[in-house]
Amino acid sequence: MKLDILAFGVHPDDIELSCSGVLLVEKNNGKRTGIIDLTKGELGTRGSGEIRLKEAAVAAKILRVDVRENLGMADGFFKNDETHQRIIVAALRKYRPEIILCNAKTDRHPDHGRSAKLISDAAFLAGLSKVETFENGKAQEAWRPKHLFHYIQDKFIEPDFVIDVSSVFEEKIEAIKAYASQFYVGSDEGPQTYISTPDFLESVIYRHKWFGKMIGVKYAEGFVKEKMIGIKGFDAII
Numbered sequence: 001m002k003l004d005i006l007a008f009g010v011h012p013d014d015i016e017l018s019c020s021g022v023l024l025v026e027k028n029n030g031k032r033t034g035i036i037d038l039t040k041g042e043l044g045t046r047g048s049g050e051i052r053l054k055e056a057a058v059a060a061k062i063l064r065v066d067v068r069e070n071l072g073m074a075d076g077f078f079k080n081d082e083t084h085q086r087i088i089v090a091a092l093r094k095y096r097p098e099i100i101l102c103n104a105k106t107d108r109h110p111d112h113g114r115s116a117k118l119i120s121d122a123a124f125l126a127g128l129s130k131v132e133t134f135e136n137g138k139a140q141e142a143w144r145p146k147h148l149f150h151y152i153q154d155k156f157i158e159p160d161f162v163i164d165v166s167s168v169f170e171e172k173i174e175a176i177k178a179y180a181s182q183f184y185v186g187s188d189e190g191p192q193t194y195i196s197t198p199d200f201l202e203s204v205i206y207r208h209k210w211f212g213k214m215i216g217v218k219y220a221e222g223f224v225k226e227k228m229i230g231i232k233g234f235d236a237i238i
Contacts, residue, residue, distance in 0.1 A: 001067060004031040006097035006145075008088075010115040011041035011075070012056035013179045017204060018151035019101045020063055021165025021172045021221050027064050028168070034067040035060065036091055038115060039075035046190045047181030049075075059178040062171060067095070076111060080118040088122035090133040093140035100148040105224065108154040116150055120226065123148050149223040152207075159222030161229075162211045164238065166218040169208065176201070 005026055009015040015023070015035050023033045037056060040049030047055075053070060060068040071087055078084055092100075102119040103112040125131050127144025134140060152159060165172065177185045184198045194200065211220035215238050231237065 001034075001095060002032065003034045003066065003095045003097045005099045005101065006034045006036065006092070006095055007101040007151075008036050008038065008103070008115065008119050010038045010103055010109075010111040011044070012037045012052045012059075012070070013041070013176070013182055014103060014112070014153070015101075016059050016063075016172070016175045016179070018104075018153055019221055019223075020059075020175050021168050021208075021219070022101070022163050023063055023065060024168035024171055025163065025165055033063075033065045034095055034097070035063070035065050035069075037068070037070045038073045038078060038118075039111075040070060040072065041075055043075040044182065045193045046196060047179075051181050052179070055179045055181060059175040062175040062178060078111075078114070078118075080114055080121060084118055085122045085125055086131075086133055088119060089126040089131060090135060090140060092123060092126040092145065093133060093143045094135055096143045098146050100145045101151055101223070102148065104150050104153040104155065104157060106155060106157070112153055120148060147229065148226050150226070152222045152224065156207075157222075157224060159211065159214075160225045162214055162220040162222045164212070164215065164217040164219070165208070165221050166212065169219040173201075173205075176204070 007015045007019055027033050041052045042049035100123055103115040105116045106113045123145055127142050129142040184196055208219040211222045212218050
């Protein structure tokens with residue numbers, strides 16, 4: 001299955017918090033979208049890896065993605081090395097996306113920055129024909145996405161561009177709340193964590209309002225580019 005946009009997250013809920021609005025917007029535009037989670041988030045204080053897999057499946061239905069996979073890497077201990085790069089290369093060649101969305105380059109959680117570099121390095125390697133990977137015993141063809149963008153997570157980073165997600169923001173919040181083990185959804189069961197209070201979800205909403213204010217819309221998501229991007233004409237600008 002060829003995808004137009006493939007979003008990578010270290011933990012189930014990374015995508016929902018940071019770039020699920022864009023996935024919904026592009027799905028409404030007729031694009032094929034997908035999500036790949038590197039880990040199950042099994043080291044999280046609340047819930048478990050198994051619970052988060054179930055929550056991710058619920059969120060995937062809300063986001064209407066064409067595919068969602070979990071690579072089962074070790075939460076907190078995966079590395080940006082050849083073994084892990086080849087796993088990502090194989091995934092990129094399998095789905096052949098035009099655009100990749102991935103974790104912030106630097107953030108409060110150390111997994112996020114490490115994942116950003118892993119995905120970026122693998123995206124380059126995926127375009128080298130002499131890097132061999134296989135699917136079902138068959139050699140995969142080289143593939144390099146046209147663009148890779150980093151979404152913005154907990155740490156504020158000035159975006160290179162923002163995308164209006166006002167029309168789908170309610171669905172985005174619904175997808176976030178699918179992770180009832182992690183976020184406050186009307187009850188406060190389990191140990192309190194940085195992300196389990198009502199204030200955290202409010203901060204997520206305010207961040208999107210701030211990005212929206214930058215372009216005169218209600219809600220937006222922000223992204224950081226790795227290379228110069230161009231537009232076909234001024235009509236493409238809000």
